[in-house]
Amino acid sequence: MGRLFGTDGVRGVANADLTAEMALGLSVAAAHVLAEAGTFEGHRPTAVVGRDPRASGEFLEAAVVAGLASAGVDVLRVGVLPTPAVAYLTGALGADLGVMLSASHNAMPDNGVKFFARGGHKLADELEDRIEAVYDSHRHGEPWERPTGAGVGRVRDYEEGFDRYVAHLIAVLPNRLDGLKIVLDEAHGAAAWVSPKAFSQAGAEVVTIGASPDGLNINDGCGSTHLDKLKAAVVEHGAALGIAHDGDADRCLAVDHTGAEVDGDQILAVLALAMRERSALRADTLVATVMSNLGFKLALEREGLTLVQTAVGDRYVLEEMKQHGYALGGEQSGHVIILDHATTGDGTLTGLMLAARVAETGRSLRDLAAVMERLPQVLINVPDVDRSRVGKSAELSAAVAEAERELGATGRVLLRPSGTEPLVRVMVEAADIDQARSVAGRLADAVKSALG
Structure with missing residues (x-):
């Protein structure tokens, strides 16, 4: 087995x-x-x-x-x-x-x-x-x-678990959210009731979408993996920001007031600066995975913060945080761990903390997220391949080496087998989006050829 x-x-x-x-x-x-x-x-x-x-x-x-x-x-x-x-x-x-x-x-x-x-x-x-x-x-x-x-x-x-969890979330917030209109996309998932309750109790005016689970519609065209509905709703309602969870609400992605996506890297950058101001970012260090955008690393260096990178998976981020006592870590996908208040990624807590920073500063999320510039990054999932052979195929190794030579110092390549699905993820970063797409497409074809 x-x-x-x-x-x-x-x-x-x-x-x-x-x-x-x-x-x-x-x-x-x-x-x-x-x-x-x-x-x-x-x-x-x-x-x-x-x-x-x-x-x-x-x-x-x-x-x-x-x-x-x-x-x-x-x-x-x-x-x-x-x-x-x-x-x-x-x-x-x-x-x-x-x-x-x-x-x-x-x-x-x-x-x-x-x-x-x-x-x-x-x-x-x-x-x-x-x-x-x-x-x-x-x-x-x-x-x-x-x-x-x-x-x-x-x-x-x-x-009593529902109210006890909500009370915990409210208790750890650094400030209230009064005056903010926020759209929440609950992915018809586990946070459909608890997240709107927490944001409302924190003072926000809440608009919800994807908050009517029927057992069959979870993640169906909504939530953190499908942001289009949230983007439209934020603009339609004139909201300050939008928050999207996944089915079990351990992750959070955001949308600014213009409808532009704010990913996990940007959320981490915003929270890191907020925590440093409160002397809560221990060792001025945060932890992220090798999937983080190169622009994220450059932004942290510019702000005088240290980035420690791990293998992909929030468990590896958490292990590094616990081993060295770091307070903040996460993934580009929106798993954010605030270790003083949670033992795992918490999408509702992350969304509350992000909104609290907007309320505290009076700045828009778009302005706050501009602390980092995302380099063009293309991610292609290649399904129905033997993910166990990613590191063993000579054909695939040669294709990766060729791609890395083409990109030089201005980009990078990452091939990663999914930990939960029968597929391989191909990620390419480059200074130019067309080059990133071209290289990623060729690598995806190589993955199918070598591992299919």
């Missing part, structure tokens, strides 16, 4: 790749592994379980809850809440485990299972590997140890 866990939990087409039996088995395996690791020592274990609004989340939630309770874990079921809310509540309630059912920005047929350790942090790779091994052993006939009688877990709904 290939590794089930990707960079962001276990994902697949619900009821095909990710079945109820798998969700139940992984949950039982997680309980056993954490018990063996001493996480539950001396007390009765508790887990927080949440989900996004996908229809498949209903049966997968039931399977996860059944698995945990059958393994002797008490369950607090928080219902539809963002991934960062589940992480926050896992820490705030002193729970031993958090489980989120979501496939984030993926299309509706997919779903996923993500585990959080005590404190609300993502599980270490070695724990995920152990969970997978225990799950696989059970599939091949090894029986579970099962508690009986009073030893089985109890299940209750924790409806």
Whole structure:
């Protein structure tokens, strides 16, 4: 069996790749592994379980809850809440485990299972590997140890989780948002109710789109992966800015008052300067991935800030931040981690902090985001290829070397296998957009030829 866990939990087409039996088995395996690791020592274990609004989340939630309770874990079921809310509540309630059912920005047929350790942090790779091994052993006939009688877990709904998370968001804001009109695109996802509530309580005048989830429409032509509706709505309503989340609201992209996109790099730059003013940007350093635009790095250097870059994936950003005590990090895609207030990317928190900077300075988001100039960057996703062979193909290596010679010092090339989907991402930066498109197109063809 290939590794089930990707960079962001276990994902697949619900009821095909990710079945109820798998969700139940992984949950039982997680309980056993954490018990063996001493996480539950001396007390009765508790887990927080949440989900996004996908229809498949209903049966997968039931399977996860059944698995945990059958393994002797008490369950607090928080219902539809963002991934960062589940992480926050896992820490705030002193729970031993958090489980989120979501496939984030993926299309509706997919779903996923993500585990959080005590404190609300993502599980270490070695724990995920152990969970997978225990799950696989059970599939091949090894029986579970099962508690009986009073030893089985109890299940209750924790409806207070919604208000507790909103209160946390409001409490950490440096200033209110009074006087700002903000359009929120909730992607018909997990933040459809909690995000408008938080922005309204913070003082903003809120207009919502994509906030009517029916279980089937999550990420469908809306949210952070489809910004056109948000751009139009911001202009139509004369709003100061727009905020877009993905399905589980762990990311945030923005739109300025003219309808222009403000990506994760620009958001990080704006927040970094704001945090430095408050002496909250430790070591005047922030963390981002190798996907960040070269213009982002140049802007930070100009402002006297240090950029530490990691492999792609918010977990690698988080590891670097925790290891060195940095306060801010994230990805161009809009995963932004403000470590003093969250243990993972939090799209609602990020949007609130960005709006707070606009309110505090009286400057437009367009003006604030102009701190950096984005160099032309082209990203092409090449599907249905063997992503595991990206670093092994001589043909592909030769194509990359040729592209790098053509670009010289004015651009760069990055080929990256997706951690969650069967595709390879081709990214090319260049001083000229036409050159970037040309080089990226040739590399995408090379990927299909070499790995198809």
